[in-house]
Amino acid sequence: MSLHSMLKHILVVFILASSSLAYAFTPTGVAPAFFGPNALPVPQMLDGLTSDELQVELAADGYFGYDNSWTADVFARISAPLFTRWANLSVWMPIYEWYSQEDGTGSGAGDVYISTNVQILHNAWFKTNNAKYIPQMTIRLGMKTASGEQFSRRRHYDSPGYFFDLAMGQSIPIKDLDLRLAGSVGFLCWQTSDARQNDAVMYGLLAKLSHRYFSAQAEWGGYVGWERYGDAPMVIKLRAAGKIKGFEPFVQYQYGIKDYPFHQLRVGLAYNFVFKKLKGKDDSRP
Numbered sequence: 001m002s003l004h005s006m007l008k009h010i011l012v013v014f015i016l017a018s019s020s021l022a023y024a025f026t027p028t029g030v031a032p033a034f035f036g037p038n039a040l041p042v043p044q045m046l047d048g049l050t051s052d053e054l055q056v057e058l059a060a061d062g063y064f065g066y067d068n069s070w071t072a073d074v075f076a077r078i079s080a081p082l083f084t085r086w087a088n089l090s091v092w093m094p095i096y097e098w099y100s101q102e103d104g105t106g107s108g109a110g111d112v113y114i115s116t117n118v119q120i121l122h123n124a125w126f127k128t129n130n131a132k133y134i135p136q137m138t139i140r141l142g143m144k145t146a147s148g149e150q151f152s153r154r155r156h157y158d159s160p161g162y163f164f165d166l167a168m169g170q171s172i173p174i175k176d177l178d179l180r181l182a183g184s185v186g187f188l189c190w191q192t193s194d195a196r197q198n199d200a201v202m203y204g205l206l207a208k209l210s211h212r213y214f215s216a217q218a219e220w221g222g223y224v225g226w227e228r229y230g231d232a233p234m235v236i237k238l239r240a241a242g243k244i245k246g247f248e249p250f251v252q253y254q255y256g257i258k259d260y261p262f263h264q265l266r267v268g269l270a271y272n273f274v275f276k277k278l279k280g281k282d283d284s285r286p
Contacts, residue, residue, distance in 0.1 A: 030192040033230030033259040036101075036155040037063040037071050038094045038110045038148065040190055042222050042235050042260070045204040047182040048136040048169030050119045052085035052275055054078075059250075059268025061094065065101070066261040073097035073110065075266070081275055086119040090142075099155070108149035111156060115142030121168075135170045140186075161190030165202050182206040188223050200225040200232075215241050222258070233260035246272050 032040055056078050063071040077092035094110035121137035141164045148156025165186025172179045186202035204221025217239045225231030234257040241250035247269065254264035 027227045027229035028192040028196065028198070029229065030157055030159075030190075030198070031225065031227065031230035031259065032233045033261065034154060035157065036097070036099060037065075037260075037262045037264065038073065038097060039154075039156050040144070040161065042204075042233055043113075043142065043163060043165075043188075043202070044237075045182070045184050045206050045219050045221055046117060046138050046140055046165070046167040047180055047206055047208060048138050048167045049122075050081070050086055050088045050117055050138060051079065052081055054080045054273040054275065055270055057092075057268055057270040059252075059266050062265045064263045064265075066256075067102065069099065069101040071097055071099040071262075075268070082116070085275075086122075088117040090115045090117060097155075101153075103153060106150060106153060106155075108155060109147060111148040112145045113142060114144075115140050135168050137166065137168045140165050140167070144190075157190060157192075159191035161188070163188035163202065167204075169206070176211060178210045180206075180208045180210065182208075184221070192227075198225045198227055198231055213243050215239075215243070217241075222260075230259050232258060234258040235260050241270075248272060 057076065059075045061071070061073045061075050065071075073094040074096055075092070075094050077090065079088055079090040081087065082089050091112065091114050093112045096107065096109055098107045099105065117138050117140045119136070120139050121135065123131045123134035123136065126134055143162040144160060146158055146160050148158065150156060151158035163186060165184050167182055167184035169180055169182030172181070183206070184202070184204040188200045188202050189197055191197050200223040202221070202223040204219060206217065206219045208215060208217040217237075219237040219239075220235075222232065222234035235254055236257060237252060237254045239250060239252040241248050248271070249269050250267075252264070252266040254262075254266075256262050
């Protein structure tokens, strides 16, 4: 092969490689900053504890976009122990949404989210004098379906996704109150096209004050995608709830700090049912 032919082949390979790299690093725009509020919101953070209770939650959401758009939906969540208090199954979704945006009004169903939450560390498992200083830790494995509708109107991604995170928390008793502090870190991924996906690092901090008759909670968190184009939502969530014989009426406000251009107001009712014969109910190891 002559030097001229060799240089020609090298140039062709270089051009093809450059084109492939340019495609790979071109943002897709399939990101929370450019879609509806239910496309891929920041997942609700865990506090490092699983539960021995069945919780059913039904709520109404109002999202108010910074561009004067609005979205209303009906939201449902159910969380239940998986034969032991040390493992929970959670399923949640915006069942149906109605919206108004720049290109008109519409409605449609949302994505279904499913997660398994497992306790991997708990101070009750240790019979020492200093056990109360050991934090609690959970790991969560979750996925979302592609059931959300109207990708063409930028309401949902019409693609699957998954995430996992690790949460660690500790409770501090204060007279009749319980202050719980927690942090989390994780990984979230969603498909952006037929051959591409966006990978993101999740993070969060939580503070919750609980009383026999009420609770108040503040949460800050988000995730950061690799495209660096509208895919790094950061939010703060505030929630207040009452406790009345297993019922928990609540109100929640969410503010999008970055790449999530919405205010959210949620009003709902949860019901908690305690399973009395679960494995691990006596705080024994799983």
